[in-house]
Amino acid sequence: MLQILCLFIPIIAAFFMPFFFKKIRNVHTGWFVLLVPLFLVIYYTTFIPVISKGETIIEQLNWIPSLGISFVSYIDGLSLLFSLLISGIGALVVLYSIFYLNRKKEQLHNFYIYLLIFMSAMLGVVQSDNMITLYLFWELTSISSFLLIGYWFNRDKSRFGALKSMMITVAGGMLMLGGFVLLSLMGGTFSIRALIEQAPQLATNDLFIIALILILLGAFTKSAQFPFYIWLPDAMEAPTPVSAYLHSATMVKAGIYLVARFTPVFALSEAWIWLVAGIGLLTLFWGSFFALKQTDLKGILAFSTVSQLGLIMSLLGVSAIAYHVDGAEDTVFKYAAFAAIFHLINHATFKGSLFMIAGIVDHETGTRDIRKLGGLMSLMPVSFTVALIGSFSMAGLPPFNGFLSKEMFLTAMLSVTEFDLFNFSTWAPLFPIVAWIASVFTFIYSFYFVFKTFTGKLNVDQLPTKPHEAPIGMLISPVILAGLVVTIFFIPNIVTDTFVKPAVVAIQPFLYTSPNDVNIHVSAWHGPTPELFMTIGIVIVGLLLFLTLSKWQKLYSILPERFTLNRLYDITINELLGSWMTRFSKLYMTGSIRKYLGYMFTAIPLIVIGTLIVKNAFSVTFEGSSPIHLYAVILIVVLVIGTLTTVFARSRITSIIALGSVGYTVSLFFVIFNAPDLALTQLVIETISVALFLMAFYHLPKFSKVEERTRFKFGRAFISIAVGVMVTLVALSSHSQKFIESISNYYKETVYTEAGGGNIVNVILVDYRGFDTLFEIAVLAIAGISIFAMIKLRLSRKEKNYESK
Amino acid sequence: MKVNNVILQFTAKIVFFIIFFFAVHIFFAGHYTPGGGFVGGLVTASAIVLLVIAFDLNTVHKLLPINYIYVVAIGLILALGTAAISMFVEQPFFTHFFDYFYLPLFGKTSLHTAALFDLGVYLVVVGVTMTIIQTIGDDE
Numbered sequence: 003m004l005q006i007l008c009l010f011i012p013i014i015a016a017f018f019m020p021f022f023f024k025k026i027r028n029v030h031t032g033w034f035v036l037l038v039p040l041f042l043v044i045y046y047t048t049f050i051p052v053i054s055k056g057e058t059i060i061e062q063l064n065w066i067p068s069l070g071i072s073f074v075s076y077i078d079g080l081s082l083l084f085s086l087l088i089s090g091i092g093a094l095v096v097l098y099s100i101f102y103l104n105r106k107k108e109q110l111h112n113f114y115i116y117l118l119i120f121m122s123a124m125l126g127v128v129q130s131d132n133m134i135t136l137y138l139f140w141e142l143t144s145i146s147s148f149l150l151i152g153y154w155f156n157r158d159k160s161r162f163g164a165l166k167s168m169m170i171t172v173a174g175g176m177l178m179l180g181g182f183v184l185l186s187l188m189g190g191t192f193s194i195r196a197l198i199e200q201a202p203q204l205a206t207n208d209l210f211i212i213a214l215i216l217i218l219l220g221a222f223t224k225s226a227q228f229p230f231y232i233w234l235p236d237a238m239e240a241p242t243p244v245s246a247y248l249h250s251a252t253m254v255k256a257g258i259y260l261v262a263r264f265t266p267v268f269a270l271s272e273a274w275i276w277l278v279a280g281i282g283l284l285t286l287f288w289g290s291f292f293a294l295k296q297t298d299l300k301g302i303l304a305f306s307t308v309s310q311l312g313l314i315m316s317l318l319g320v321s322a323i324a325y326h327v328d329g330a331e332d333t334v335f336k337y338a339a340f341a342a343i344f345h346l347i348n349h350a351t352f353k354g355s356l357f358m359i360a361g362i363v364d365h366e367t368g369t370r371d372i373r374k375l376g377g378l379m380s381l382m383p384v385s386f387t388v389a390l391i392g393s394f395s396m397a398g399l400p401p402f403n404g405f406l407s408k409e410m411f412l413t414a415m416l417s418v419t420e421f422d423l424f425n426f427s428t429w430a431p432l433f434p435i436v437a438w439i440a441s442v443f444t445f446i447y448s449f450y451f452v453f454k455t456f457t458g459k460l461n462v463d464q465l466p467t468k469p470h471e472a473p474i475g476m477l478i479s480p481v482i483l484a485g486l487v488v489t490i491f492f493i494p495n496i497v498t499d500t501f502v503k504p505a506v507v508a509i510q511p512f513l514y515t516s517p518n519d520v521n522i523h524v525s526a527w528h529g530p531t532p533e534l535f536m537t538i539g540i541v542i543v544g545l546l547l548f549l550t551l552s553k554w555q556k557l558y559s560i561l562p563e564r565f566t567l568n569r570l571y572d573i574t575i576n577e578l579l580g581s582w583m584t585r586f587s588k589l590y591m592t593g594s595i596r597k598y599l600g601y602m603f604t605a606i607p608l609i610v611i612g613t614l615i616v617k618n619a620f621s622v623t624f625e626g627s628s629p630i631h632l633y634a635v636i637l638i639v640v641l642v643i644g645t646l647t648t649v650f651a652r653s654r655i656t657s658i659i660a661l662g663s664v665g666y667t668v669s670l671f672f673v674i675f676n677a678p679d680l681a682l683t684q685l686v687i688e689t690i691s692v693a694l695f696l697m698a699f700y701h702l703p704k705f706s707k708v709e710e711r712t713r714f715k716f717g718r719a720f721i722s723i724a725v726g727v728m729v730t731l732v733a734l735s736s737h738s739q740k741f742i743e744s745i746s747n748y749y750k751e752t753v754y755t756e757a758g759g760g761n762i763v764n765v766i767l768v769d770y771r772g773f774d775t776l777f778e779i780a781v782l783a784i785a786g787i788s789i790f791a792m793i794k795l796r797l798s799r800k801e802k803n804y805e806s807k
Numbered sequence: 808m809k810v811n812n813v814i815l816q817f818t819a820k821i822v823f824f825i826i827f828f829f830a831v832h833i834f835f836a837g838h839y840t841p842g843g844g845f846v847g848g849l850v851t852a853s854a855i856v857l858l859v860i861a862f863d864l865n866t867v868h869k870l871l872p873i874n875y876i877y878v879v880a881i882g883l884i885l886a887l888g889t890a891a892i893s894m895f896v897e898q899p900f901f902t903h904f905f906d907y908f909y910l911p912l913f914g915k916t917s918l919h920t921a922a923l924f925d926l927g928v929y930l931v932v933v934g935v936t937m938t939i940i941q942t943i944g945d946d947e
Contacts (some may be wrong), residue, residue: 003895014908063894063895064894064897064898064899065894065899065900066899066900067899068899142902146841151845217912249899269819279923307916331810366902522913588816602848676843679842679843679846682833682841682846683845683846683849686846686849686850686853687849689853689856690849690852690853690856690936690940693853693856693859693860693940694939694940694943697940697943697944704946755906756904757903758903758917758919758921759838759919759921760838760839760840761837761838761839761840761841761842762841763841763843764837764838764842764843764925765838765921765930767843767844767845767901767925768843768844768921768924768925768928769903769921770925772890772921773901774899775845775924775928776887776890776901777888779882779883779886779927779928779931782882782932782935783880783882783883783934783935784878785935785939786879786935786936786938786939787876787879789938789939789943790876790938790942791941791943791944793942793945794942794945
């Protein structure tokens with residue numbers, strides 16, 4: 003139980019944040035939040051000994067068993083690694099945010115609630131074995147990311163970035179859901195583990211390739227792969243702790259996780275290898291190339307993240323090759339999956355620290371524009387050291403962990419040239435070449451990031467605030483991460499045995515049965531191999547290009563803005579959806595309720611009478627009907643008079659009272675037809691709605707003279723007659739046809755024995771069809787709160803302190 | 808124009824309690840005889856509306872200083888929570904439980920989780936109705 007509960011602990015904690023923020027003003031709310039990830043880190047650490055032996059732990063909580071939907075916490079090497087990253091980096095980021103966000107100026111409770119929701123959602127994504135709940139958590143990460151990017155919601159750019167990320171990731175998520183549904187149709191289960199077991203049979207299905215593409219689209223949008231990466235640079239408007247956490251260490255890796263998790267299902271397919279490896283490599287190059295165009299510190303890091311995600315993605319694509327090679331566990335093809343996971347860990351450490359440094363620079367100097375920065379080394383020595391460690395690791399230099407995984411990445415890319423299935427021999431040489439070029443650019447932007455900020459001339463006048471070193475609290479987290487960067491370099495095998503190998507087993511269950519079977523030993527020096535020469539080449543070419551950067555960086559401005567992907571997004575959102583669609587909607591959305599009612603009451607009879615005709619469902623028999631009594635006739639006369647009065651009355655009061663009388667008469671009908679529950683409800687509803695009408699009465703515009711002499715409108719009369727005819731036809735037909743046995747007998751038989759009640763109507767409401775009632779009261783509540791919001795919280799123009807519009 | 812509402816106000820004070828207790832009655836009776844949370848909520852709301860008509864919104868708000876939005880929230884949480892309880896004992900969402908107990912004073916009584924759910928419905932209905940009436944009535 004605890005395992006499932008842990009998924010929800012952050013969300014449960016989120017409920018208490020407003021109280022902490024409002025009642026305990028003297029303590030930064032972040033300190034309370036910090037307890038949550040700390041607890042989770044400790045909790046998940048206890049799993050390490052078991053999981054690193056290759057065992058898996060599963061716990062399940064049924065949600066909707068009839069549909070096979072359940073909350074599952076499935077912990078194996080892969081999900082444990084991600085869970086530890088989420089909680090570990092989460093703890094560091096929360097600690098960092100305590101010093102980054104001002105306790106007095108910021109709406110901290112909002113921030114931390116979003117962050118905690120994200121934490122739960124992300125844990126859910128990586129632990130769910132059930133695809134439907136996986137999707138649920140997946141979209142929850144998109145929503146919390148949207149809220150966090152838009153945290154400073156009075157900035158135009160924040161709102162734009164939030165919307166953009168939401169549009170792209172949610173669209174991808176929907177496609178992914180389609181893929182999940184197809185997979186479950188093919189395999190007959192929502193469980194990923196069960197699907198992996200049937201992978202060979204699935205691959206023969208016609209829908210297999212469609213499911214593959216849909217799921218990849220979900221992964222690519224989330225992990226900012228080409229051409230969907232455009233949301234990530236705009237997401238940098240979020241507060242820096244969020245960028246470090248969501249947009250570099252965890253959420254953007256959800257796509258990586260998904261690809262890794264589904265590798266055993268899809269590895270059989272040629273398309274999978276081509277798409278994942280190809281798009282990954284393209285993204286790797288594209289991101290590293292355009293990182294040098296950026297002038298914003300966080301912009302550089304955003305493109306660098308895009309590029310590094312591409313790197314991991316391409317490795318996962320290559321790792322699928324192992325499926326097609328006999329005895330791959332002893333060949334060069336074993337490296338790709340290992341390198342992917344190893345680099346994922348390393349990337350989280352160095353990129354997290356770099357983001358935090360970018361935040362510190364922004365916080366202490368007031369700008370992130372690299373053209374204004376420079377020479378901060380002497381003022382901020384600690385930050386400089388951390389930035390240097392992070393950047394060198396990113397560039398792939400020893401003695402930092404990036405070097406190890408970068409070497410292994412090159413090994414994996416070189417291995418592709420030895421693969422001869424699927425026409426790979428034609429294209430394979432491209433893999434190491436592109437990888438090498440991208441690595442050169444990675445090297446340059448890593449240097450660009452650290453040296454343009456911290457060395458060179460210091461222009462204090464250009465900076466909005468006088469720079470100084472950050473407070474100690476803010477430095478703790480980046481220093482810890484930088485420490486890890488160095489530590490991992492010196493003890494790589496302890497790290498890989500504990501975390502990487504169990505995860506590799508989860509990605510390649512067809513190769514290994516336990517982590518001990520993964521026969522890879524990481525070492526910094528393995529002789530004069532091609533990888534080493536490639537690295538030396540990267541350093542030399544990279545250094546040369548970095549030193550001449552100022553001469554050729556201008557080339558970037560030659561690229562026209564008009565043909566970028568961002569422009570495509572803007573056109574789609576602003577022109578296509580924004581202005582064309584608005585124009586189209588305005589054709590029929592005129593703002594007049596009468597028109598809307600007209601549409602609705604034209605459509606309903608059309609559809610219903612149409613169905614009656616097409617299905618030839620109309621029939622009339624008066625068999626078994628009871629004789630009409632005099633009091634029924636009297637009630638009908640009253641009803642008709644009341645209705646006509648409502649319509650033709652000269653004053654509204656008369657209309658309202660006449661309408662009330664119609665309602666009361668209907669409830670009398672219920673009484674004589676033995677429906678006391680309905681009668682009671684109708685009676686009270688009528689009383690309250692008359693009172694409501696009288697309340698609203700004051701706010702209605704006066705009956706104008708024009709209105710009073712309303713001419714007889716043929717169209718409206720026709721619509722109302724059509725509605726009347728429709729109801730009559732449906733009532734007669736449904737009474738006359740007895741195709742389906744009435745369900746009331748079932749209720750009569752079970753109401754006491756199974757539901758423990760006596761009044762069927764009420765038991766239907768609370769038990770048999772409780773879902774309906776639950777949703778109805780939810781809708782009712784939304785309606786009530788909306789009315790309250792529209793009337794009470796009307797913003798006057800002055801109160802709108804947004805930037806523009 | 809000054810209106811003398813003495814009779815209405817005096818009657819309302821007494822009738823309010825009659826209606827309110829009737830509401831409580833039909834709420835509890837709902838599982839076996841006509842009634843239930845929805846009607847009970849509406850009847851309660853109509854009792855308060857009667858007070859509003861006899862006096863005015865401000866007076867009623869002083870008498871019953873309730874933030875009805877909270878009532879809505881509590882009702883929804885109660886309803887959702889009751890529905891979710893079953894999940895934690897390995898039963899599908901929305902499974903109700905009931906049993907018969909011998910309570911002092913009441914004798915053999917059926918205790919049913921559906922009643923808790925119905926209480927949620929009751930609170931939401933009262934809350935929403937009163938929120939709407941209060942906001943529309945308040946707005947000048």
